[in-house]
Amino acid sequence: MNKAKDVKISRCKLFYGYVFLCLIGTKVYAQETYDYSFLEAYEFIELPLVEKTKFDKNSPKGHLTLNQKKALGFEKISKHWKKSDCGVLHKLHLTELYKTLLVYVYNSQKHISIILVNYDEQYNIVGKKLVAFDENAKKAKNAEFWEMSESIITKDRIHRKDVLFVEPEQIEYVNFIYSDDGRIIRDIDFYKGKISDSCFHSFEPQEVKYVKALNGLEVKDQDGNTTGKLEYGSKVEIIKYTNKKQSIKNGGKTINGVIVEICNCEAGYFKRRYIFDGHLTKDSE
Numbered sequence: 001m002n003k004a005k006d007v008k009i010s011r012c013k014l015f016y017g018y019v020f021l022c023l024i025g026t027k028v029y030a031q032e033t034y035d036y037s038f039l040e041a042y043e044f045i046e047l048p049l050v051e052k053t054k055f056d057k058n059s060p061k062g063h064l065t066l067n068q069k070k071a072l073g074f075e076k077i078s079k080h081w082k083k084s085d086c087g088v089l090h091k092l093h094l095t096e097l098y099k100t101l102l103v104y105v106y107n108s109q110k111h112i113s114i115i116l117v118n119y120d121e122q123y124n125i126v127g128k129k130l131v132a133f134d135e136n137a138k139k140a141k142n143a144e145f146w147e148m149s150e151s152i153i154t155k156d157r158i159h160r161k162d163v164l165f166v167e168p169e170q171i172e173y174v175n176f177i178y179s180d181d182g183r184i185i186r187d188i189d190f191y192k193g194k195i196s197d198s199c200f201h202s203f204e205p206q207e208v209k210y211v212k213a214l215n216g217l218e219v220k221d222q223d224g225n226t227t228g229k230l231e232y233g234s235k236v237e238i239i240k241y242t243n244k245k246q247s248i249k250n251g252g253k254t255i256n257g258v259i260v261e262i263c264n265c266e267a268g269y270f271k272r273r274y275i276f277d278g279h280l281t282k283d284s285e
Contacts, residue, residue, distance in 0.1 A: 045091070050152050051152075052148075073124070077128060085105075088102070092153070102114060102115070110135065113130060115131065116129050127181075129184040132149055133148065135147045150203070158176040160173070162174065197272045201237070209277070211231065220274050237262060238260045238261070239261045241261075246259060248278060
């Protein structure tokens with residue numbers, strides 16, 4: 001009896017083992033394989049790269065097919081990937097450790113998004129970050145304001161400028177850094193709480209003014225430490241007006257103004273710095 005029972009158990013094990021192998025085989029067979037040869041049509045573009053997009057310019061052309069969107073993992077890039085026109089803009093070479101593409105998601109009625117995406121060798125997404133965005137104010141739910149983002153992409157990081165067009169407009173600058181495994185991390189997290197003072201001077205300034213202080217104007221870092229001086233007559237490109245007001249006594253007079261943010265070159269590096277706009281003038285003479 002025990003021998004017959006053992007034979008029956010062995011047959012059951014063989015049967016269920018066969019069923020399990022069939023299921024595994026079916027799953028593997030059902031997995032889609034993709035042809036990535038379509039990416040050969042896109043060229044590598046040199047860095048640094050200024051990336052921005054606006055509705056008043058030409059919209060993207062040469063959209064990807066549904067299968068190509070699946071191959072590049074667009075379901076993880078945008079929740080509207082099926083209904084939106086999507087495509088590739090450029091290939092970027094950041095490192096030998098992963099592949100990088102600039103892709104777009106184009107909703108013709110409301111917005112255009114450009115995303116930097118890092119892939120492993122099998123084109124699994126390992127990191128992604130929005131680098132440019134433009135919202136069509138006419139089609140927005142609230143036409144009283146709209147958003148726009150643009151970025152400067154280098155081999156080391158993404159410098160992004162986010163603008164909310166309200167009155168007054170709100171501007172924020174954010175830096176993102178690439179990790180060795182392709183993840184894209186905000187600098188405040190990468191540096192464990194301290195924001196990097198690295199900036200990029202190629203963003204279009206809010207306003208251009210000139211130093212009118214005869215003795216020059218001190219330049220300070222985000223902690224208030226003096227890092228240098230701008231000489232009389234120096235051209236100043238204002239990146240951002242802060243809400244920090246300041247009053248200074250000078251020769252019996254009170255000069256009122258605010259602290260403004262600039263991108264100042266120091267020892268060959270561009271740094272985020274702050275100056276007092278009460279000593280600035282629009283007059284280049």
